[in-house]
Amino acid sequence: MSLSIIRPGMLTTIQDAGRYGYRQAGVIVSGPMDARALREANLLVGNPEGAAGLEITLRGPTIRFEAAHLIALTGADLSPTLNGQPLPMRRPVAVTRGCELAFGAVRVGCRAYLAVSGGLAVPEVLGSRSTYLRAGIGGFQGRALQADDVVPAAGPTEIGGQLRQLLMARHPARAWVAASWSIAPSWPGSPTRVATIRAVRGPEYKRFTTASQQDFWTQEFTVTPSSDRMGYRLQGPELRRHNHQEILSTAVTFGTVQVPAAGIPIILMADHQTTGGYPRLAQVISADFSHLAQLPLGGRIRFQEVALTEAQLAYLHQERTLHQLQRALKLTLPPS
Numbered sequence: 001m002s003l004s005i006i007r008p009g010m011l012t013t014i015q016d017a018g019r020y021g022y023r024q025a026g027v028i029v030s031g032p033m034d035a036r037a038l039r040e041a042n043l044l045v046g047n048p049e050g051a052a053g054l055e056i057t058l059r060g061p062t063i064r065f066e067a068a069h070l071i072a073l074t075g076a077d078l079s080p081t082l083n084g085q086p087l088p089m090r091r092p093v094a095v096t097r098g099c100e101l102a103f104g105a106v107r108v109g110c111r112a113y114l115a116v117s118g119g120l121a122v123p124e125v126l127g128s129r130s131t132y133l134r135a136g137i138g139g140f141q142g143r144a145l146q147a148d149d150v151v152p153a154a155g156p157t158e159i160g161g162q163l164r165q166l167l168m169a170r171h172p173a174r175a176w177v178a179a180s181w182s183i184a185p186s187w188p189g190s191p192t193r194v195a196t197i198r199a200v201r202g203p204e205y206k207r208f209t210t211a212s213q214q215d216f217w218t219q220e221f222t223v224t225p226s227s228d229r230m231g232y233r234l235q236g237p238e239l240r241r242h243n244h245q246e247i248l249s250t251a252v253t254f255g256t257v258q259v260p261a262a263g264i265p266i267i268l269m270a271d272h273q274t275t276g277g278y279p280r281l282a283q284v285i286s287a288d289f290s291h292l293a294q295l296p297l298g299g300r301i302r303f304q305e306v307a308l309t310e311a312q313l314a315y316l317h318q319e320r321t322l323h324q325l326q327r328a329l330k331l332t333l334p335p336s
Contacts (some may be wrong), residue, residue: 001066001067001069001118001152001153001154001155002067002068002150002152002153003063003064003065003116003120003150003151003153004063004064004066004148004149004150004151004263005061005062005063005145005146005147005148005149005150005151006061006062006063006064006100006147007061007062007144008061008144008145008146008147008148008149008326009056009057009058009059009060009061009062009103010057010058010059010060011057011058011144012054012056012057012060012061012144012145013055013131013133013139013140013144013145014052014053014054014055014120014122014129014130014131014138014139014140014145014151015030015031015032015038015052015053015054015055015056015129015131015139016031016050016051016052016053016119016128016129016130017031017032017049017050017128017130017271018030018031018032018035018128018130019031019115019125019126019127019128019130019132019138020127021112021126021127022126023274026274027126027135027274028132028236028271028272028273028274029069029141029186029254030128030130030131030132030138030268030270030271031128031130031270032055032113032130032267032270032293033055033111033229033270033293034055034075034111034113034186034187034289034290034293034294035289035290036186036187036284036289036290036318036322037074037075037111037112037113037186037290037293038053038055038074038075038113038115039113039322040072040074040090040113040183040186040322040325041053041072041073041074041075041113041115041247042072042115042119042253043322043325043326043329044072044074044090044092044115044183044329045071045072045092045115045116045117045156045157045160045163046070046092046117046156046157046158046159046160046161046162046163046329047115047117047118047157047160048119049118049322051115051118051119051120052119052120052121052122052129052130053113053114053115053116053119053120054110054113054114054120054145055112055113055303056075056077056078056103056111056112056114057110057111057114058106058110058111059078059103059106060080060102060103060112060230061101061102061103061145062100062101062102062103063100063101063102063114064098064099064100064101065095065096065097065098065099065100065101066097066098066150067097067153068094068095068096068097068164069094069095069117069153069156069164070092070093070094070095070116070117070156070160070161070163070164070167070269071088071092071093071101071114071115071116071117072090072091072092072093072114072115073087073090073093073112073113073114073115074089074112074113074186074294075091075109075111075112075113075186075294076106076107076108076109076110076111076112076294077089077106077107077108077109078104078105078106078107078109078112079104079105079106079107080101080102080103080112081102081103081104081292082095082099082100082101082175082176082297083099083100083175083176087101087178087195088178088182089182090177090182090183090184090185091178091181091182091183092163092167092178092179093112093167093176093177093178093179094162094163094164094167094168094176094177094178095175095176095223096168096175096176097164099175099176099214101114103238106124106296107185107199107298108294109294109296110294110295110296110297111293111294114260115203116122116153117156117157117159117160117161117163117164117216118153118154118155118156118157118160119153119154120152120153120154121140121153121154122139122140122151122152123153123321124138125137125138126138131143131144131241132271133271134271137146143309146303148300159329159330163332166332167179171333172258173326179332181332182236182316183200183325186290187290187291187294188290194220194300194301194302195291195292195295195299195300195301195302196302196303196304197284197288197291197292197302197303197304198284198285198287198288198303198304198305198310198311198314199255199282199283199284199285199288199303199304199305199306200282200283200285200305200306200307200308200311201255201281201282201283201305202256202257202279202280202281202282203250203280204247204279204280204281205280205281205282207241207242207243207279208239208241208242208259208279208281209240209241210215211239211240212238212239212240212241215236215239216239216265216281216282216303217234217303217304217305218302219237219243220236220300220301220302221234221235221236221265221301221302221303222235222299222301223295223296223297223298223299223300223301224297225228225297225298227297228269228271229269229270229271230268230269230272230273231267231268231269231272232266232267232273232292232295233264233267233291234264234265234266234267234268234301235264236264236265236309238262238263238264239263239265239281240260241279243258244261247273247275247277247278247279248277249276249277250275250276250277250280251274251275251281252270252272252273252274252275252276252280253268253271253272253283254269254270254272254284254286254289255268255283255284255285255286255289255292256268256272256276256280256283256284257280257281257282257283257284257290258278258279258280259278259279259281260275260278265281266278267292269292269293270293282303284316285306285310286311286315286318287311287314287315287317287318293316306332
């Protein structure tokens with residue numbers, strides 16, 4: 001079972017939950033930019049939440065399915081089609097051999113996630129199938145997908161196989177059949193509005209002037225074209241420190257907001273380094289990572305300060321929602 005890449009798109013990589021347990025050796029976690037979207041896609045096709053799928057950025061690929069599959073597409077709306085017909089998102093879709101998935105204009109967001117029941121069967125590197133582009137490891141030969149690549153896929157999971165049969169039985173003559181239901185979007189996507197991103201104060205927050213602290217919480221910032229999977233460089237008010245005394249390199253993580261001497265903040269993203277030497281002004285809360293990951297270049301951000309307790313409650317709410325989805329999906333299958 002496999003997927004043939006007809007056109008690769010702008011940046012299409014294989015990502016799973018990430019490469020954990022090696023940060024002490026300088027190996028980054030990597031993984032999806034929008035982990036919640038990948039987890040949802042996997043749940044929709046009966047996979048473990050961290051199974052390997054495709055992360056599709058802005059201009060999507062064209063993919064031909066070389067066998068029958070159960071798939072799901074979540075995250076950004078990049079005008080997906082199957083055999084030239086609009087593909088409904090955020091639901092299981094049964095496809096037959098030869099179906100072609102393609103993408104058009106970006107409607108909202110910038111990263112979509114494709115899960116295939118059983119997951120993508122590329123080799124693991126240090127316990128993960130995630131692609132780390134800068135090191136050239138993981139994924140498909142350590143790189144973004146290219147035209148004529150053939151990506152191996154494992155056979156469907158038991159749940160995925162049952163669900164595919166259930167869908168195709170309703171319309172056996174069709175090339176593909178989508179479920180009549182869908183899950184709610186995981187983030188409040190909008191092509192024009194200013195994104196509100198919640199954050200808590202970072203360890204070096206007091207190193208910044210009172211005016212800069214206020215600017216960070218009250219002024220808008222824009223994601224610049226120099227942003228990538230490693231970090232979002234922002235344009236906005238210059239954030240000044242009381243002095244330019246540097247700090248020792250210390251731990252950083254997804255969502256850490258660092259501020260170099262020039263005063264322009266950087267939000268660290270999925271491919272962030274393991275340590276950093278710039279003051280950590282703030283930390284984006286994990287419940288807002290999906291919203292952050294879906295901001296396009298030129299997207300506007302306004303930060304909102306929250307207490308640690310609120311951040312924890314938001315995380316618990318997100319996890320509870322995913323567990324409810326997992327339980328609800330089991331009810332869609334006939335008893336075995």
